[in-house]
Amino acid sequence: MQVSVESLGNLERRMTFSLPADRLEAQVGGRLREISRGAKIKGFRPGKVPAKVIEQRFGAQVRADVLNDLLREGFSTAIREQSLQIAGNPQIVPAQGEDALSYVATFEVVPDFGDIDVAKLNVVRHTSEVSDADIDAMIENLRLQRRTWNPVEREAAAGDAVEIETYSQVGDERLPAEGVERGATIIGSAAMFPAIESALVGMKAGDEKDVDVDFPADWRVPAFAGKTVKVHLVATKVSEPVLPEVDAAFIKSFGVRSGDPDQFRVDIRSNLERELKGALMTRLRREVGEQLIASYSHVEMPPKLVEAEARDMARQTIESARRQGRAIGEIPADAHVGFMDAARKRVLVGLLVGEIARRNELRLEPKRVTETLNLIASTYEEPQQVIELYRNDAQLMNGLQARVMEEQVIDWIAERAQHTEQPLSFNDAIRQ
Secondary structure (H helix, E strand, O other), X not given: OOEEEEEOOOOEEEEEEEOXXXXXXXXXXXXXXHHHHHOOOOOOOOOOOOHHHHHHHHHHHHHHHHHXXXXXXXXXXXXXXXXXXXXXXXXXXXXXXXXXOEEEEEEEEOOOOOOOOHHHOEEEEEEOOOOHHHHHHHHHHHHHHOOEEEEOOOOOOOOOEEEEEEEEEEOOEEEOOOOOEEEEEEOOOOOOOHHHHHHHOOOOOOOEEEEXXXXXXXXXXXXXXXXXXXXXXXXXEEEEEEOOOOOHHHHHOOOOOOOOHHHHHHHHHHHHHHHHHHHHHHHHHHHHHHHHHHHHOOOOOOHHHHHHHHHHHHHHHHHHHHHOOOOOOXXXXXXXXXXXXHHHHHHHHHHHHHHHHHHOOOOOXXXXXXXXXXXXXXXXXXXHHHHHHHHHOHHHHHHHHXXXXXXXXXXXXXXXXXXXXXXXXXXHHHOO
């Protein structure tokens, strides 16, 4: 295979390569013969369909599939032969000229990081463990999730549920124009504006009150965005919480068939330890990432890869804002610019992790993939279904393997770096 490479910049390359025509025709012919043996076409017996008919019916698709496979294989072979480490996805287009099987690939390469000595890094490794007090706190949270409510005639206090009717006024504009809006909140839950929840303390069913509320600049109602609005409140119902007893029925409702309190605590500990393990890995990933950034921030990053990452970060942020109900106007074309610095750091860490894995011949550990998949599945009611879902979905499994490989490399770096241990409580450890 003929290959030529030219530099378009420090990290951008353009490669021209050709695919072997005889191999293309041989593979197309082979696949069409396989199809002809089992093809069912009206008017012909199975296995007796003329080659011309098979070609007319399936030829274009088969040729496109074979060409796509050869294109990926040819590009990968050329990259290996040229000893190039590609960064991001290449753009491959047919070359201009008479040769129909000649292609041009434009891509960026991994920068030269020089000597990568992880022993020079200084990493803080956080440690934590699940205590009996953490289990007690989780049981209390589970009781809160199953609480019921009893109406009361007294004044509302923190922890009470209050049903309300409201209307808002700013200048001459009232919302709603007629009538009221109905809602409910638990005082102290932060489900409503703090000014509203504070105003509800001390109110009884039937009480009314006006309260000034400062609305954020990106509030979904333009007339109220960035303004102080007078909200009229009417408390229509006040209820106090009633927590269930931790008895056999309560325990069984969480999947512990025996209803045994000791087994309940064992299961809770297992769940909390799984959550803690993930939180500590997130902290370690951030610690290692910050050290890598500090040590290699001078290395030039592939500009197109950084821009693509910045655009993806901007898109995710905008989608998240929309899901939260925030008003999003027309998105400017340069929305990604504010994410460029963060994107550069993310790309830097990603490329360094990949380069460290390559140089040290680190390989994905199947056992660790299985353990991680089992941990993910254990959080669902039907773990086996989740495991089968991953095994049958290449995209999900690829994502899982990439995550596990990154964690392997992070652990490998942390073990060889200078590090100090910093103990944290369970709550502090899982707080990101």
